[in-house]
Amino acid sequence: MNLVNLTLLLKRQLKEQSQLYLLGSLVLFGLLATLFLIVHHWRDSFGGAVQNGVFLIGLFGSGGIFTATMFQEFSESAKGIWLLSIPATAAEKIAAAILLSGFAFLVAYLGIYYLTDGLYTLLTYQKYGTTPLNLFRNGFYWLVCAYFLFNGIILLGSVYFTKLSFVKTLLVLLLVLVFLNYANNFLMGIISGIPNINSSTPLSGFQFEHQGENIYVNLPENIDSISNIFARAVLPLIFWSITWLRFREKEV
């Protein structure tokens, strides 16, 4: 990995897309403010942790779109040739994309989010005692870590698919999740011999019905920790690595 090349690639992306990023930031601010307005206006319908909800919708929505633009060059042959011909390794090009869409975006998003959240808090504190969202309360930051996994999946999709990569990736992701849910229920039923499994989470646990009550079965703590580390830290790394492999194999 050549740091000079990496810097040049980051500079390239920022210079070429600066206008778009600036406008995008304004749009994001507007959308978050609108979401806050909606949840505040219809606050009876949106009970609970509305700030967390707005944060996640904004993060995954805008982060997904932003990540999908990292390799938008592949949607057109001439642009794809241009990107592949830039004298830098595939690893450097992928690293630049991860740095921008994974880390830099997260920092920028936090800035924009807290700006809107600050305004929301300012306007609602007196009447409703609203305080700014605390990312470290209730282990919420783990969900933020899930953004890296989402980033890896969208990035891979943008190299895999040529046209409409974001939509196609989301569709595949949805299908895989639905399939995994049913497959895991089925598998748990066969392995455990329990007939009334009504819900399960792969690599985590399941619940079954007993005399009208849901009984929960979870992994022992240490294994659950390993499973969590796999999902939140190892899986993003795996997806980023597969993106790198796919990028090396990319033909235009």
Place this chain on the structure above:
Amino acid sequence: MKKSNIALLGLALIFTAGMLTTGFILKKEAAKINLNDPLRNYETTPTAAFKVLKISGSNGYPIHIQYDTGNSLTVLRRRKSFLKAKNTADTLEIIFSGANIPLDEASKNTTPAGIIIKTNAVNKIANQNTFVRIIDFRKTDLDLALSGQAVATFSNCQFPALNIRATGQSRFGFDGQNIADNFNLNLQNSTIGFLKNIQFAVLQHQVGDSAAVVLSNQVMAQVFNQGQKKLMQPTK
């Protein structure tokens, strides 16, 4: 086949293997559950005796504090990862975070207890932001401090002396039949005390400007009757 496709296939295999492995582990865990036990969704761990109980967090599942012969901590299995408990000297400190269930859910009868704490020695409870139910306390004095958005309800308790200090936006109330011989109230900020289903011999109170006390018919009669006998003694 392209290396990236092989890698994806490998990932699918690893995931499947993981699902199978966890499936067998979960089978063992499921076998440990006694389906005839009313607390089958809970896991119990004994804990050292404590006199002070500090609870904080924001979990929407209520916390039951029951007076009993022994000391133990029983937690809803699927909320176990959100519980942090620490024993120091005569203090048990509990942080019950996560879930992101609104606190309002806790008051519903359909919401199961997140934690059941059994104790035989506690006389001081500090609750910040969680919903606690204090159940079956007999013949013991209790100091209760509520802060933040804490909520406390008492069920069928008898206290020689009950001292409640509420701050922030905390609330408290009573269910069933409760007796506090010496009832000492200190309500500050935007706190609310619901005085219903409680009998007391002496009521001492200190209530801030924004705090509120809601009285039931029976309690109001008690207050006025006993007030004439000068048993109600404002401290401020």
Place this chain on the structure above:
Amino acid sequence: MIQLNNFCYRYSRNQELFRGLNLTLQSGQIYGLLGKNGAGKSTLIKNIGGLLFPTTGQVQVFGQESRLRQVNFLKDIFFIPEECYLPNLTVKEFIQVYAPFYPNFDLTQYQSYLDLFGIAPSRKLRSLSYGQKKKTLIGFALATNTRVLILDEPTNGLDIPAKGIFRNMIKDAFKPDRLVIISSHQVRDLDELISSLIILDQGKVLLHAAKDEILQRLIFGISPASLPETAVLYQEKSPAGWPYIAKNTSGQKTYLDMELLFNALLENNAALQPMFTTNPKIPAYELS
């Protein structure tokens, strides 16, 4: 030097384009890659540029395998596709961003091209006309001083004066250590520019020879009337008469009519092919 060893390329399992192709391209040459639409020109140059991968076999550029797209390989090759792309930058920003990737980039050289085209550095690349964009890109490619330059249909979309400018730019920037491949079906645009010819048809190389070698073996002429079949290798009717190709027995050097040779090879392959079966003799390229 570019080397294709036992090069095979398939679009799909049932659709094969190249099979077992061996080809060597030398530095100091400007190759004209000719062929009908679908002959495999773009596929071949994309394989050389590392943008497509051979199904089997190897493509090497100065000893580096194209498909690996290593940084040193990418620093030594510039590929200009038919539909060229330029990012949303001003000319000045474009240079600031992309020139550092190329160690041999010559700013003075590029400046001279911009002066020639009359394009100010503050101009947005996206605001340029198609022809201006193409010239800007070709100018940039030449200024990078990569050893290999590949141009796919470079004269498409250029007006007549621009085609002249294009030819001059290539000629002026050409150096003996450079290798230029120009893929085109507009043979007349490349007439005076190229030093060697590669004619492709249905994934096969019909001809790979230096211009000089072709002229040593063939003469090109035009007759007012049709000539006897025994006297010529190929002839066709045109508005000006009957252009023909015959064996060069006199050592006479004529003007190479590439379009006629192209048509002859496609239609009269059997008669012409044996004349170029030996390995091509590569002359030193001389600029006229």
